[in-house]
Each structure stands twice: as C-alpha cells, then as structure tokens.
Amino acid sequence: xxxxxxxxxxxxxxxxxxxxxxxxxxxxxxxxxxxxxxxxxxxxxxxxxxxxxxxxxxxxxxxxxxxxxxxxxxxxxxxxxxxxxxxxxxxxxxxxxxxxxxxxxxxxxxxxxxxxxxxxxxxxxxxxxxxxxxxxxxxxxxxxxxxxxxxxxxxxxxxxxxx
Numbered sequence: 629x630x631x632x633x634x635x636x637x638x639x640x641x642x643x644x645x646x647x648x649x650x651x652x653x654x655x656x657x658x659x660x661x662x663x664x665x666x667x668x669x670x671x672x673x674x675x676x677x678x679x680x681x682x683x684x685x686x687x688x689x690x691x692x693x694x695x696x697x698x699x700x701x702x703x704x705x706x707x708x709x710x711x712x713x714x715x716x717x718x719x720x721x722x723x724x725x726x727x728x729x730x731x732x733x734x735x736x737x738x739x740x741x742x743x744x745x746x747x748x749x750x751x752x753x754x755x756x757x758x759x760x761x762x763x764x765x766x767x768x769x770x771x772x773x774x775x776x777x778x779x780x781x782x783x784x785x786x787x788x789x790x791x
Contacts (some may be wrong), residue, residue, distance in 0.1 A: 637790045641683060644781065645671050647690055653698050662762045665770040666740050668695050669710060673736060674781045676714050677721045678789060688714040701747070704753060711748035713739045729775045737771035 648667035656664065668691050675683035692707030699706070717724060717739065724732065744764050751757035 633789075636788060640741045640784060640788050640790065641675055641679070644675075644784065647671075649691075649694055649698060652695060663765050663769045665717065666743065666766050668692075669713065669740060669743055670736065670774065670777045671781070672710060672714055673717050673739060674778060676717045677724050678785055680718055680721050682790075685711050685714055685718055700780070702751070705747050705750045707741075708750070709743040712746060713743040729778060732778065733771045735773040736774045736791055737767050740767040740770045 645668065645702055648671040651667040652664070672683065673687045676688070688710040689707045692705075692710035695701075695705070695710070696703050717735075725733065727735065741764060743766055747762040748757065748759070748763060752759070
C-alpha cells in the first residue's frame with residue numbers, strides 16, 4: 629500500500645513536469661512566444677518548496693537537460709541554470725512557504741531572471757549570442773502566472789495527499 633502511494637506521488641510529480649515541458653514547446657504566436665513563462669522552472673520551484681524530500685537540485689538539473697533537448701539549445705545550459713537557481717529555494721524552503729503569494733511571485737521573478745541571465749551569459753560567451761531585451765520578458769510573465777501555478781499544484785498535491 630505504501631509502495632503504491634509513493635509510486636502515485638512520483639507519477640504526479642513527473643506528470644506535472646512533463647506537462648510543463650509540453651507547455652514550454654507548445655506552438656504559439658511569435659508575439660506571445662516572447663512572453664512564454666518558464667513553465668518547467670515554475671513546476672520545479674513549486675515541488676522543491678512543497679516536497680523538498682522528493683524533488684531536489686538533481687531533479688532540477690535533469691529537467692534542465694530535458695529543456696535543453698526540447699528547445700535545441702546547447703546541452704547543459706538550462707540544466708546548469710536550473711540547478712543554480714533552485715538552490716536558494718531548496719535551501720530556504722521553510723521560509724519561502726511562509727511568504728504570501730505576492731512575495732513568492734517576486735521571488736519567482738528574481739529566480740527566473742537569474743536563470744535567464746545564466747543561460748544568456750553562457751550563450752553569449754560560448755555561442756556569441758546578441759543581447760535582446762525581450763529575452764528577459766518571460767521572467768515577468770512567470771511571476772504573473774505563479775499564483776495560479778501555485779494554487780493549481782497545491783490542489784493537485786492535496787488531492788493525492790502528497791506529504
């Protein structure tokens with residue numbers, strides 16, 4: 629019984645991450661693509677804050693590798709960025725849990741900005757990528773979507789009684 633419950637919990641976490649990866653590559657218009665939130669990073673941040681004993685920095689690294697593969701970027705850029713960015717969330721999860729949703733959204737804004745900056749710096753120095761201001765717009769949209777992501781994921785977590 630306990631083993632099947634753990635399998636269900638792992639399946640729920642994996643399912644939400646896969647869904648976030650689908651949202652990351654789902655075709656949308658060019659205008660909206662510039663504002664596409666960092667869905668996989670939002671999912672990882674939520675699970676690291678909610679269940680740090682199930683999702684950790686290594687999990688974030690693997691999701692970052694999946695993002696690199698799906699987006700066709702240089703292998704390891706998103707993986708490194710995700711691992712670096714989720715460290716503060718993993719380290720301070722008890723404190724972050726007590727933040728209001730607006731404070732968490734500001735934190736998500738800063739974390740996604742940091743992730744985008746890390747990926748940009750790596751792309752710039754290794755692949756000579758030019759700077760474009762719209763590259764950082766997803767940080768704002770991620771922060772705006774955070775309350776909904778948080779509430780939906782919390783509902784899912786409570787439905788499956790994940791602890």
